[in-house]
Amino acid sequence: MAAGAMWGQAPAARPAPRAGMRFRPVSGLDAAAVERGRTVYESHCAFCHGANAKGGESGPDLIRSVTVLDDEKGDKIGAVVLNGRPDKGMPKFPLPPAQIADIAAFLHQKVFDAAQRSTYQVHNIVTGDAKAGEAYFNGAGKCASCHSPAGDLRGIAAKYDPPTLESRFLMPRVGGFEAMMSGQGPDPRTQTKVTVTLESGQKFTGRLDSIDDFNVSLTTAEGEYHSFARDGDRPKVLVEDPLQTHLDMLTRYTDTEIRNLTAYLVTLK
């Protein structure tokens, strides 16, 4: 029923993101051992197995190697290094145990880097035409109707690296999974506004706290929380998302326009 079940008390608790909570896995390997292992690998192994351990002309890929995957601290890799694989043309390498352990650490790090997608690095994404991006910003993209390089975007490129900057213009609201990953709270400028109009004509406007088919809740500018039961289109609920234009753009942009816009925005240091 549409009765305005209100309790003008403390604002409803949004689940507070846990500060710094991150789900990025770590390999747990000793970084110094990995680096020492890289040196030993490059001088003894890379010639056959490739500089990146993905296999070369005469040696197999070591990252997907079952021997490497089964290995614990060099216990399987060591045997192959010390004994070689004479049947396959691999010579023996009489390396001391410490160096074998270092090679193992290096290879396990390579496996980790391949398998853990949340650690993947985005390379240079600034390949667009900054001039075309600027023209799009002021023209077809209509970005200039809300934003300006001298105003809200002043110094934006100093604040974010290019991939983050691009993400932020595609979808400025960091929510759900991404918010959990980054531990960031909501940006007040991106918060959705809602107006609830009761049958009496009484209106409540504020920040949208939650909405589903059965309830809508908001917090007014004064900090008062209100919650309303919904029954179809009663009471009237008007949701205004300040980012609606950004959402609409997702089906309009071409990839070239996105790249050009990124190339332009990275100049706003």
Added chain:
Amino acid sequence: MRCFSFLGAVLASAAGLWGQMLDPALLLKEPTTAWPTYNGDYSGRRFSPLDQINQANVGHLTLAWVSRFAPGAQGAIVGGEGPESTRNDALGFFGARIAATPLMVGGVLYFAMPDNAFAVDARTGRMLWHYFWKTKGGIHIGNRGVGMYGNWLFFETPDDYLVSLDARTGKERWHKQIADVKQEYFSTPAPVVIGNHVLVGTGGDSLDVPGFLEAHDPETGDVQWKWWTEPMKKGDPGAETWPDDYSMRHGGGMTWLPGTYDPELHLYYLGTGNPNPVETGASRKGDNLWTCSIVALNVDTGKIAWYYQASPHDTHDWDNVETPVLFDGVWQGKPRKLLAQAARNGYFFVLDRTNGEHLLTTPFISTLNWATGLNAKGQPVGDPKKEATIDGVLVSPSSNGATNWPPPSFDPQTGLFYVSANESFSVFFLSDLDPHPEGYGAAEKSAGSYGSSLKAIDYQTGRIVWQHKYPSEGGFGGPTGILTTAGRLLFTGDSSQNLIAFDPANGKILWHSRLAARVTNGPETYLLDGRQYLVVGAGDSLYAFTIEQ
């Protein structure tokens, strides 16, 4: 929602036959007094012929019981090959989450969470036993549940064991390794039991291993046959769709979800996962059979009878494992044995399940932007400009897809196929620039979503007859499982923790109840002591609803 004393059922439970073995004949019927397999029956329709709960009385649907389940070793029968640990491993990525559809046989519910299996009195929600598996590792993302043969239960673990338990006691009978967790395999499916075959799939996308389905003997656990999702060497059928042996042996195609079965045709229908490396096709030029396909396998031999590839040469992680739903319908005036799937790539497919003949392909989300059209076989033709580049491409749907694992439903009374859909966007950045990339090969950044909705699709035309867009603000969206019933009801969940009953004919909301977490599995229903129950998993709890009498 009212709680009430359910004394009658508690008394009735004392007389119930606990641990009654599964009569195999039940598996060949529509589910009524049991829910004996993941989808209720082999068809994958998730349609129940029960109508005690119906449109006239659904407003009186009320809570019979709610029960929470704590994963972990405490108080459990403990097995497993992993180290001694009291660590609560099921509290993995999503926390304790019931993604399984519990089986209900003889008044007992059986389900699993990663590393954990439970038996529960279906009348009261009281736990009867709890089995805990000490893990060696593997990604603890979810478990779709258990399979049953007589008194034996089967479930899979994140470290890739098939474990068989005695349903009466929860004691382990045996366990068999099905894959190597160190190669980044981890197992989530619910085994499906057909005749004396326990069908077992696996998963794991991180390091380019090949997928497979294997049949195990329910008594001994021995492997009866194994079907690889890729050809194994040059010259084998399908090998022409890969550049070389090495790429097909590292070609992915995981078997994440239970399939469906037609007892007359003796064919098991299975959706296969994406090819590997996941988000770049540089080292695997070609269609990459039989990844991202619907395949029909002879259930006794594991030999492939036919296939239909929904995403040739996928580069967006769109596992095509969504339930291939079986029903008999009318196609252009003639009765036909059909198979329909709403695929993660955003397209709805209808095939003739006797031979795999393609009948229909239509998109079911509006934002889809990755294909240039359909080819003569009705397969989407991927736009090469939407494959990951160093500087990024904007793609819809995101890798999570237009839908995902939560089960859809087909209602023979309306003739409509129901799917929970998402209209999301992501940018795909090529990150592994080697000519032989590994793992995913690309980084993905979410770029927003138009939200989630429930869609009702006319299988004869692909037309969306109605859709309900869920209003929501923040939080996790994502699809939810669906159940339809002869009571002219559709049950599903939204992202705001509501369990909702819709009119399947028009999408009108008839009832809802707000739970303590969002619905995390496919709802099910059964008749027990003459009373119809609706059971749903939400987070770490099972909820049972019934009509107050």
